[in-house]
Amino acid sequence: MTPAPERPGGTTARTVRRFLRDNGLGLFFLIAFLLALAGQALAGRAEFNDQLVAEGFAPVGLGTYLTSSDFAVDVTENWQSEYLQFSLYILATVWLVQRGSPESKEPGKTGTESDREQRTGPYAREDSPRRAAARDWRGLLYSNSLGLVMGVVFLLSWLAQSVTGVAAYNEQRLRRLQAPVDWTRYLSSADFWSRSLQNWQSELLAVASMAVLAIYLRQRGSPESKPVGAPDSATGVEG
Structure with a gap:
């Protein structure tokens, strides 16, 4: 039986779904981080402007606040x-x-464990990262x-x-x-x-x-x- 022809964009859609499935945890926290950072920027600017007005200064726009040391220090x-x-x-x-x-x-089982337990040096497997097999400074690093x-x-x-x-x-x-x-x-x-x-x-x-x-x-x-x-x-x- 002849398989049904691939729909245009079908491969791309499956690739995108697979990427989202395999990287969902990292993507979730990255999006949550960006939303929290945006919320911090808005709330921080409001608080900063309240302080400026209370001290007799003019409030600043969002762009000015985002490039200010006040916002940068709160983030870092x-x-x-x-x-x-x-x-x-x-x-x-x-x-x-x-x-x-x-x-x-x-x-x-405290400590750095043996090469066999860590699969390093001569105990590295075929699917181990190549750097794990190195026995010089690269392996140590x-x-x-x-x-x-x-x-x-x-x-x-x-x-x-x-x-x-x-x-x-x-x-x-x-x-x-x-x-x-x-x-x-x-x-x-x-x-x-x-x-x-x-x-x-x-x-x-x-x-x-x-x-x-x-x-x-x-x-x-x-x-x-x-x-x-x-x-x-x-x-x-x-x-």
């Missing part, structure tokens, strides 16, 4: 705390365990690439926060007829550390809560949870 201070959270979690879970948590390795990239992004976003933060801080001081401060002085200011620590404490609390609550609570079908029927003491088991 959240980014750096998020990447700090993941950097610490990635590195801490190499050596530390939480018995009963699916977010932890099993007790007794690739073996630690996730933590390194997360750490670098944290440091860069923290640096960006400090640069935009000192600009926003000095704008406030100038509106109050106070002398501006330089970048090095701002790094030791209460404003800089208050912005940083208020985000760090919330992120670290969230990670601790996830690691501990997942011992006793379940979310059916989620890889971040143990199977519903798994014992509370089961460690490193994902649903």
